[in-house]
Amino acid sequence: MGGMTAQDETSRAAILTVDDDPGVSRAVARDLRRQYGSRYRIVRAESASDALDALRQMKLRGDLVAVILADYRMPELNGIEFLEQAMDIYPGARRVLLTAYADTGAAIDAINVVDLDHYLLKPWDPPEEKLYPVVDALLDAWLESDHRPVPETKVVGHRWSARSSEVREFLARNQVPYRWYQSDEPEGQRLLAAAKADGLALPVVITPDGDPLVEPSDAELAARVGLATTPSKDFYDLIVIGGGPAGLGAAVYGASEGLRTVLVERLATGGQAGQSSRIENYLGFPDGVSGAQLTDRARRQATKFGAEVLTTREVTGLEVRGPARRVTFADGTFLDAQAIILATGVSYRRLGAPGLDDLTGRGVYYGSALTEAAACAGQDVYVVGGANSAGQAAVYLSRFAKSVTMLVRGSSLEKSMSYYLIRQIAGIPNIAVRTCTEVIEASGEDHLEHLTLRDTAQGTTETVDAQLLFLFIGAAPLTDWLDGVVARDGRGFVVTGPDLSPGGERPRGWPLDRGPYYLETSVPGVFVAGDARAESAKRVASAVGEGAMAVMLVHRYLEKP
Numbered sequence: 001m002g003g004m005t006a007q008d009e010t011s012r013a014a015i016l017t018v019d020d021d022p023g024v025s026r027a028v029a030r031d032l033r034r035q036y037g038s039r040y041r042i043v044r045a046e047s048a049s050d051a052l053d054a055l056r057q058m059k060l061r062g063d064l065v066a067v068i069l070a071d072y073r074m075p076e077l078n079g080i081e082f083l084e085q086a087m088d089i090y091p092g093a094r095r096v097l098l099t100a101y102a103d104t105g106a107a108i109d110a111i112n113v114v115d116l117d118h119y120l121l122k123p124w125d126p127p128e129e130k131l132y133p134v135v136d137a138l139l140d141a142w143l144e145s146d147h148r149p150v151p152e153t154k155v156v157g158h159r160w161s162a163r164s165s166e167v168r169e170f171l172a173r174n175q176v177p178y179r180w181y182q183s184d185e186p187e188g189q190r191l192l193a194a195a196k197a198d199g200l201a202l203p204v205v206i207t208p209d210g211d212p213l214v215e216p217s218d219a220e221l222a223a224r225v226g227l228a229t230t231p232s233k234d235f236y237d238l239i240v241i242g243g244g245p246a247g248l249g250a251a252v253y254g255a256s257e258g259l260r261t262v263l264v265e266r267l268a269t270g271g272q273a274g275q276s277s278r279i280e281n282y283l284g285f286p287d288g289v290s291g292a293q294l295t296d297r298a299r300r301q302a303t304k305f306g307a308e309v310l311t312t313r314e315v316t317g318l319e320v321r322g323p324a325r326r327v328t329f330a331d332g333t334f335l336d337a338q339a340i341i342l343a344t345g346v347s348y349r350r351l352g353a354p355g356l357d358d359l360t361g362r363g364v365y366y367g368s369a370l371t372e373a374a375a376c377a378g379q380d381v382y383v384v385g386g387a388n389s390a391g392q393a394a395v396y397l398s399r400f401a402k403s404v405t406m407l408v409r410g411s412s413l414e415k416s417m418s419y420y421l422i423r424q425i426a427g428i429p430n431i432a433v434r435t436c437t438e439v440i441e442a443s444g445e446d447h448l449e450h451l452t453l454r455d456t457a458q459g460t461t462e463t464v465d466a467q468l469l470f471l472f473i474g475a476a477p478l479t480d481w482l483d484g485v486v487a488r489d490g491r492g493f494v495v496t497g498p499d500l501s502p503g504g505e506r507p508r509g510w511p512l513d514r515g516p517y518y519l520e521t522s523v524p525g526v527f528v529a530g531d532a533r534a535e536s537a538k539r540v541a542s543a544v545g546e547g548a549m550a551v552m553l554v555h556r557y558l559e560k561p
C-alpha cells in the first residue's frame with residue numbers, strides 16, 4: 001500500500017529560510033537544523049529568486065512546506081514582496097519576517113499585507129528563547145490546519161442556476177477550497193459524465209474523496225466537506241447562537257476562560273463581516289482586512305481554545321427549563337446550557353420590485369459580491385444601496401467590471417456613507433453614482449437582462465441592459481423565533497439591561513432580586529451581543545467587544561444567578 005503515515009508526511013515537509021547575507025543564512029539554517037532537522041527538511045536560499053525557484057520545484061514534486069522565514073532587507077525583492085509571492089505557491093505555509101530593529105515598522109505593516117504570522121528581530125540569540133518558541137508555535141498551528149495537501153472539492157454547475165450560486169457562496173464563506181466548472185464546458189461535461197449525472201439537476205458537487213452529490217443541501221454539503229454539524233455533548237456552560245463577529249468573539253472569550261462553549265451557526269461563520277471585501281476600520285488593521293481572513297482567524301482561535309463550532313444549524317426556539325436554557329434546532333433536536341448568548345445579527349432586506357425574486361441567484365445577488373466578482377469581468381454592473389456595504393462592494397467590483405453604477409434612493413451619499421468611502425468612490429473613474437434612483441422592475445429569460453429604473457426627482461423611467469445586480473439595502477434582525485420568550489423592540493431587536501426597565505422597575509415576569517445586567521435580555525442567563533441588540537452600533541469592533549463583554553456577564557450570572 002502506498003499510503004503515507006503522519007511521520008512520512010512531516011519528514012517531507014520543509015522549513016525554508018532565505019537571507020541574502022550568506023553568514024546569516026547559514027546561521028539561521030544551522031539553528032533550525034539543530035532543533036528540527038530530524039523532523040523537517042531545512043531548505044536554505046541566499047536570494048529571493050532562488051527561494052522562489054525552490055518553492056516552485058517543491059510544489060511540482062508535491063512536497064509540503066510548513067514555515068517560511070524571510071529576511072526583510074534583500075536586494076531584488078524585499079522580504080515582504082517575497083512572502084507575497086511565496087504565498088501564491090504555498091498559501092498554507094506559516095510566514096515569518098526577520099528584521100533589524102530599525103525595520104519593525106515595515107514588519108508591522110506586513111502583518112496585514114502578507115498576513116504575516118510573526119516577525120523576529122535579529123539577532124535571535126539565544127535561539128532557545130527567541131527562535132524556537134516562535135517556530136514551535138507555528139509548526140503546531142501548521143500541523144493542525146494545513147499540513148494536508150489542499151483537498152479539492154469540485155462544483156459543476158450552471159452560471160445562471162440559483163442553487164449553483166448558493167452552493168459556491170456557501171463553500172466560499174465557509175472557507176472550503178473548491179474548483180468551479182461550468183456544466184456547458186468540456187471539463188464540466190467530462191466530470192458530469194464521470195459522475196453519471198445527466199446535468200439537468202445542478203450543481204453536482206464532487207467531494208475530495210471523489211463522491212458526487214447531486215443538488216446537495218447545505219447540511220449535506222457541510223457534513224461531506226469536513227464542517228462540524230453535530231455537538232459532542234448534550235450540556236454546555238454556554239451556547240452562542242450566531243457565528244458573526246459577536247458570536248465568534250463570545251466563543252473565543254468563553255472557551256478561553258474555561259466555559260464549555262458551543263457556537264451554532266445557521267449558514268457560515270463570519271456573518272455579515274464575512275461578506276465584506278475589506279474592513280478598513282477594525283482596530284489593528286491599518287491596511288484593512290478581508291472579512292474572510294478575519295473570520296478564518298477568529299474561527300481557528302475559537303477552536304484552538306476548545307470551543308465547538310457547528311455550521312448549518314439553525315436555532316428556531318428558546319425555552320427556560322429551571323436553571324437550564326434549551327435551544328431547539330430546525331430539525332427538532334435540542335441542546336441545553338447554563339447560559340445563552342444571542343449573536344444572530346441582522347439579515348438583508350429583500351427588495352420587492354417585480355421580477356427580482358425570480359432572478360435571485362441568476363444575476364441578482366443580495367449582500368454578497370465576492371463570489372460573483374469574476375463573472376463581472378467586462379460587464380456593466382449595478383449596485384443598489386447607499387450605505388457603506390454598498391460602497392465597499394462598488395469599490396471592489398470596479399476592479400473587475402467595465403462599469404459599476406450605484407443606484408441610490410436618497411439625494412446624496414453623504415447621509416448614509418462614511419466619508420473615506422465617498423472619497424474613494426469619487427476617485428474611481430468606472431464608478432458612477434445615480435442618486436434619487438430606484439429599481440422598479442427586473443426582467444430576463446433565464447437570467448437578469450434588463451432593469452427598469454425610476455428617477456424620483458425627475459419622475460422619469462428608463463430601461464437599461466443589465467446582467468448583474470447586487471443589492472445592499474439595509475437589514476433587519478431575524479428574531480421572530482424569540483417571540484413570547486425574550487422581549488424585543490418594535491423592529492425585532494432584542495432589548496437589554498437598563499432599557500428593559502426604563503423607570504427603574506423590574507421587567508415584567510423577571511424572577512430575580514437584581515435587575516438585568518447590561519447585555520442581559522428579559523430572560524436571566526440569556527444575553528445578546530452585536531447587531532441583534534437594540535441600539536447596537538452595527539460595527540465589527542463593537543460586535544466583537546460586546547461578545548467579550550457578554551461572556552464576562554455570563555461569568556457573573558453563573559457565580560450568582
Ligand SMILES: Cc1cc2nc3c(=O)[nH]c(=O)nc-3n(C[C@H](O)[C@H](O)[C@H](O)COP(=O)(O)OP(=O)(O)OC[C@H]3O[C@@H](n4cnc5c(N)ncnc54)[C@H](O)[C@@H]3O)c2cc1C
Pocket residue numbers: 241242243244245246247264265266267268269270271272273274275276277278279280281282313314315316343344345346347367388389390392478529530531532537538539540541543
Ligand atoms: C458587506 C458588508 C460590509 C461591512 N463592512 C463593515 C466595515 O467595514 N466595518 C464595520 O465595522 N462594519 C462593517 N459591516 C457591519 C458588520 O459586518 C456588522 O456590524 C457585524 O458583522 C455584526 O456582527 P454580529 O455578529 O452581531 O452579526 P452578523 O455578522 O449579522 O452575524 C450573525 C450570524 O448569526 C447567524 N444566525 C442568525 N440567526 C441564526 C439562527 N437562528 N440560528 C443560527 N445562526 C443564526 C447568521 O447566519 C450570521 O452568520 C459590514 C457589513 C456588511 C454586510
